[in-house]
Amino acid sequence: MAKDRVNYRNARQSSLTSRQAESSIGITTLCTAIDSEIDPRPVALMKWSLDDFIVEEKFAWLDHATNDVSEPPPSPVSSPESDKQGKCTLLVKVLSEGVPDPFIENLFRHRCPRGVSFHFLTPVDFASCAVRHVWIRSYGDELRRNFRTTQLLHTPAGEVRLYPAFPVPVPPTAPYFPLCLLPDLRYTVLLRDIRGSLNDVLPRLRELRRRGFLNYGHMARHGLGTLHTYNTAKCLLARDYVGFLQGYAWGLSEGTSGVRREMPALLQALANPRATPQDWGLVRDGLEAALRKDGEGVRRPQTGLYAPHHELLRDFLTRAADVAPRRHDAAEVLRESVSRAFLHETMRTASEVHFNALASLRRERFGDRVVVGDIVVAPDDDDDDGAGRRMRGAGGDQIKNLEHATSEDPRRSCGRVCRGDVYEGAADHINGNILSPYLHPDWVDFALHDRGVGDGVDSESELQQWYRRLRVVRTQAEADSCSISQVVLPFWGQQVDSLPMLPAHSIGEIFRPLARELQIEGLSRMKTASMASYRHFVAKPFSMGAYLFDTQRGWDWVEGDSYGESLKKRMYQDHDGIYRVQSPLMDATSKNMIARSGIRGENARKFFLKPAQKQNITCVVEFTLPRGSPVTSALREVFQFTTLSPSAIFRLLSAH
Known part of the structure; x- marks a missing residue:
């Protein structure tokens, strides 16, 4: 048997038991129900290359030319007038592939005047090709000059392309980006x-394409299974601070061999309240040496390994080694050593496990039809009544500019309105750059905390206005008139008692007992938890197409008419003879991109290429999902997944 240096055979084998992993975090059913003991969903290799997974932000209120990455974006609306200090709001389109967010953040830090705030609108997996936007609120015209032209920038992690900034129809005084x-x-x-x-x-x-998918959360986030994070969250809720710190530290090891060898000493020191400064000094010296040694492989660009995890581990080690010998208190170590943003992400994962279980029970009891007692979004929630009237409390007289801009052109009106829970948690981002909590805001929390005080516009938040559009189905005739895509389920979190309504059937009755059973009831009192809200039960992709082919058997299939045909035209063979899809970065640079170009050396490259050289079916699928709908939940209806684990890639790099 040929050598398998990337552990691909074992990874595929473990994927065949994904139903057990799904059940452990509340995912027990799918829209395409599985009744047989043997899961009929085929296993597919995902994210083998960084352009195997392309994410593009698409604004419903912009025209096609603005959304097209190949063209510089024009001004989508009339530019909002600056306030008395010359402040304005801009969007900058960013194109990158396999570049972690800290590198992109540094590019903006060097190009923005001191004190300028900017935020990503969406966290995306760094192990992908991404087209996204950064929202900037600035002073004067200096920033506009810095982002006037298209720029191709070279960073240690890869190329980044910045497009000219364009004004966004958000008032300068807005406390958050409108949902x-x-x-x-x-x-x-x-x-x-x-x-x-x-x-x-x-x-x-x-x-x-026809029925959509159950809006479950992610199964894992960059080598950390959701079950691991959920168990870590339960430790925190049970005040088992030692268990939480141990889970946190283990999750940052990235699977690298040297750090993993030293990890037991750190876990033991965390569990020992009597550890002396000398004991911690030995632990710190051993781990720092391992981090330096393993860092040579982790820091190599374009490999899919994530260096910021080790940066967080080094920061945690430094803080814990200072605090633990002096305080002898795990709670104090947690407060001093773990960022609030990480705690928020951990609590969020626990809330998603609760939602997964609730959605599974709703599906098993009532299927995919609307029943009496469901909570639905009222039909008038889909009316395009103008973005300005949905932004109460968003800031001052600039509302008039926004209303005027959106009313002139219906294409620019707020066609896709707030969905309640618009949280996006990319699968590779649970530990990614969270030391900068304002770079990736939880927009739902921002919106819920905003009350428009002092704006003189409205005392309600944007989400509170949306809540008034919810209603409980009271009659069978009303249920028959509603679509399953209108149904929402409550989402456990802070201020859960403030939710205006719960389902008026058995799902509403088990909402709280389920939280007790999952041991997360105390999460509603945690300041780091997400705010309680509502999340759509079913999400449906739109603009969907697919292209499937099997070179060994000599057939191909186009699904989705012109959409599928465009995918077929974008396929090409790279210099290794492997089929790839043209990415936005390849279109922008006209370069023949190399799959994970950081994996070099003849032997290392040979083992890395083997999984992609297998002559079986290849499928490329493209669709647009509404905000707050994980892509892995959509694909899980069709496939089971396997990936090349970070630890296998690291061992491959270390061996050659």
């Missing part, structure tokens, strides 16, 4: 080595 203006996300995903037939994939793809 109704947040972008939807278009995904292009290439799945490799699918062993089966067209009949194993095509019917499920068509069902996904």
Whole structure:
């Protein structure tokens, strides 16, 4: 048997038990229900290359030319007038591939005047090709000059392309980016080595397009399974601070061999309240030496490994080694050593496990039909009544500019309104750059905390206005008139008692007992938890197409008419003879991109290429999802996934 230096065979084998992993975090059913003991979903290799997973932000209120990455974005609306200090709001489109957010943040820090605030609208997986936007609130014209032209920048982690800034219809005094203006996300995903037939994939793809998918959370986030994070969250809720710190430190090891060897000493020191400064000194010396040694491989760009994890581990080690010997208190170590943003992400994962279980029970009891007692979004929630009237409390007289801009052109009105829970938690981002909590705001929390005080416009937040559009279905005739896509379920979090309504059937009755059973009831009192809200039960992709082919058997299939045909035209063979899809970065630079170019050396490259060289079905699927709908939940209806683990890539780099 040939050597398998990337552990691909074992990864595929473990993926065949994904139903057990899904059940452990509340995912027990799918829209394409599975009744047999053997899961019929084929296993597919995902994220083999950084351009196998393409994420593009798409604004419903912009025209096609503005959303097209190949053209410089024109001004989508009349530019908002600056306030008395010359302050304005701008969006800058950013194109990158395999570049962690800290590098992009540094580019903006060097190009923005001191004190300028900027935020990503969406956190996306760094192991992807991403087209996203940065929202900037600035002073004067200096910033506009810095982002006047298209710029191709070279960073240690790869190339980044910045497009000219354009004004955004958000008042300068807005405390947060309006939820109704947040972008939807278009995904292009290439799945490799699918062993089966067209009949194993095509019917499920068509069902996904027709019926949508249950809006579950992510299964994992960059090597950390959701179950691991959920168990860590339960430790915190149970005041087991030692267990939480141990789970946190272990999750930052990135699977690198040297750090993993030293990790037991750190875990033991965290569990020992009597550890002396000398004991901690030995632990710190050992781990710092391991971090330096392993850092040579982790820091190599374009490999899919994530150096910021080790930066966080080094920061935690320094703080813990200083605090623990003096205070002998795990709670104090937690307060001094773990960022609030990480705690927020951890609590968020626990809330998602609760939602997963609630959605599974709703599906198993009532299926995919609206029943009496469901909470639905009222039909007038879909009316395009202008973005300005949905932004009460967003700031001052600039509302008039926004209303005027959106009313002139219906294409620029707020066609896709707030969905309640628009949180996006990219699968590779639970530890990513969280030391800068304002770079990736939780927009839902910002909106819920905003009351428009002093604006003289409205005392309600944007989400409170949306809550008034919710209603409980009271009659069967009313249920028959509603679509399953209108149904929302409550989402556990802070101020859960303030939710205006719960489902008026058995799902509403088990909402609180389920939180007790999952041991997360105390999460509602945690200041670091997400705010309680509502989340759509089912999400449906739009603008969906797919292209499937099998070079060994000599057939291909286009699904989605012109959409699928465009995917077929974008396929090409790279210099290794492997089929790839043209990414936005390849279109922008006209370069023949190399898959994970940081994996070099003849032997290392040979083992890395093997999984992609297997002659089985390849599927490329593209669709746009509404904000707050994880792409992995959509694809899970059709496939089970396997990936090349970070630890396997690291060992491959270390061996060669």
